[in-house]
Amino acid sequence: MTKLPTWVDVGLVPLISLTLAALVSAGVLLAIGQSPMQALTVMVNGALGSSYAWGYTLYYATSFIFTGLAVTVAFHAGLFNIGGEGQAQLGGLGVALVCLALPWPHWTIALVAAMFGAALFGAAWAAIPAYLQAKRGSHIVITTIMFNYIAAALLIYLLVNVLRPDGQMDPASANFPAGAHVPQFQEIPILQGLFQRFGADGQPRLNAEGLPMYQQVPANVTFFIAIGACVLVWVMLWHTRLGYAIRAFGKSEKAAVYAGISPLRIIMIAMLISGALAGLMAINNVMGQSERLVQNSASGAGFIGIAVALMGRNHPLGIFLAAVLFGFLFQGGAALGLETDIPIELRTVVQGLVILFTGALDQMVRMLLGMFFAKKGAT
């Protein structure tokens, strides 16, 4: 097949794939008697139109960055980690245990400790399938899927029987102490201004104490940690001996053995890093947003991470962009459900189409473009 120019490969192909997904989505909307233009407007407004909107979009994107990076690190080692969902839930358990353990004096200390707990629990949950793969040859796709179910069941048990405070009805942990509250965007001084609320007269709205009021959004400092994680994963994969060994092993296990790279070591390390990244997602949703551990805390972000990694071409920069796109779809889809007659399930349809076109069918686009560029090259 003809090799495509880089800008086509990383720029044009995803763009065309997305356009195709949007066109088919429009077709679905027309088929259920809705207006695609109205849907698009509502989605864009709902996900990007205000600081409130993108406060949510970036919140979702933060979770997807972590789970996308988790899939990517394992993928470079030739391992398909489907277990991000379970690892993220266990990461939530780690965060909850850390946050509830002490009356934390300052959020920075709490954050560092919670990150450690999240990474440790996520990595531990990935370690078992990794060991089974490395030592017993049990396929990691199967075992990580099973571990998602085990994680869900384990969390329900713990939330109902262990972590639930007496007298509380819903299966959730107690609320975290105030010292474990990480700043959300409207609480960060340099961003604060963007979230200020104004009255109908254009004047800033003030609370009872005469201070300005701010829009509450779930996006929090974890977003910047996610960006840092992108950079670190990039450095690790392409600028360290470990990353070199992971990528070599992922391309060819036989050749890696020839080079003296131990398969056991690489499978374990890659999966531990992958599980830790998935676990770190809990900083965003459990510590940064709900501030207590609830049932099904990862709410599907572990699976969306697979799509994000696929669409981001397993590169941290691509993952960042894809995560923001999926954050947009998530938040925009929610707006559709709230503000129109379009059922919220349509968000799942659009996501499915995006995954279909960017992941499964992008070879089709690539092939057609390849023919076009081959002709162009020949003339």
Add this chain to the structure above:
Amino acid sequence: MAAADLGGRQATAAPASPYAIELKGISKAFGSVQANKDINIAIPRGTIHGIIGENGAGKSTLMSILYGFYRADSGQILVNGAPVTIPDSQSAIRAGIGMVFQHFKLVQNFTVLENVILGAEDGPMLNASLAKARKILGDLSREYELDVDPDALIEDLSVGHQQRVEILKALYRQAEILILDEPTGVLTPDEADHLFRILRGLRDQGKTIVLITHKLREIMETTDNVSVMRRGTMVATVKTAETSPESLAELMVGRKVLLEVVKNPAKAGGIALSVKDLAVKDEHGVMRLKGVSFDIRAGEILGIAGVAGNGQSELLEALGGIAAATGIVVLNGAELPLTGPRANGKARRDAGIAHVPEDRQSLGLIMDFAAWENVGFGYHDDPRYQKNAWLMDNDALRADTAAKMATYDVRPPIPTLAAKSFSGGNQQKIVVAREMDRNPDLLLIGQPTRGVDIGAIEFIHKQIIALRDAGKAVLLVSVELDEIMSLSDRVLVMFDGQIMGERLPAQTDERELGMMMAGMGAK
């Protein structure tokens, strides 16, 4: 269907042309690569016609066009003087063209007879076809000395016999033109001689044989005419009797090539590597290497001859730290662990062993990695390639790659190009550069010139000898007897996981080694 008229041996219609095949102006491009450029060739009926050329010269593409795997962009194919189009292999068979591939296309657990009629059955019921095929096969076997038991299972046959089944398949489909692609790569010298006797017999019966090979000796011994391809063009077609290996090599490469290996007598020193009772089991528990013992001295090349699959690969893998083994291996006085965590490729490299593996594409290189990443492969822990305790110095590795590419004449000299984008010979040069530049005490080198162009062969051979002359030990494994004979200071012959004997190249010949390779004449 295709063989509905398989009643008797069909008499060919009176030929309208003295040529079995004529190709006129055949061109074929893959993207920007012109694989075949205006190829003109006429192959007279009843001759053996050799086609030689370096890898990537376009031989395989041309034959694939003839057999219907590719369609030419332009040009004309004439069979017996009549223009034909060959859109698929069925049409090629109908036109009387048969092909014997390098890798056989046989069903292992079918009998010879079943394989021969596969795809050429006369109807849904097999018995009639089988009976008819049995009779035809009997005639063919007698006529051409093919000597194959029609009821034997393919998996029980030797490689040479399997190849004859492929020839029988083509003849059963009434091929008048037989194309053989590198037919001797997997054969012992004896089997190869038998094959050439069969081919001459077929020619004498009026069949036309096209022989694709890179072995000049086979061309000289077997063919009537020979065509030379270079970079997609047909540079010459000559009568074999009127040419020489030297001039053919020059035509192939486009410059003068030294075919003989020039080397001084070995100045062997003390024992560098001592191997005792080395044994390797494969993952099914089958003994592949059954307790071999030998020494290699410093400044000596020890050649291991043998038909592929007789334990040579396992020997290299055991010494290279890839396969676990039992026995005793001592390198420069230090015993090497053969099992456990210390038995790995990195530990062996640290001990002073470099390894150019037999299969560069699946072991020696990561095809998707850039050349510079491959130059660090296995040596990525080397302090020269580190910026600090945490980060690798990719720039240093790229610079080193550029330097190695210059020294070892890798073309094109672009460190960022992916390994898969280089030709076979240049891929091999990357591996050789990486391993030899370490100045190892012991070099393990398997099939150093398999699939490598003549020009690069000369270069790699020179490098091996230079390493020997620098006082290093070399273990050379090759299925090419020529290569073993010309490079080695001593030769061991392996058969069935054991060493059949040791010979000095000057005191033996290919016939004797060939007998030993077939498991006979062991002392």
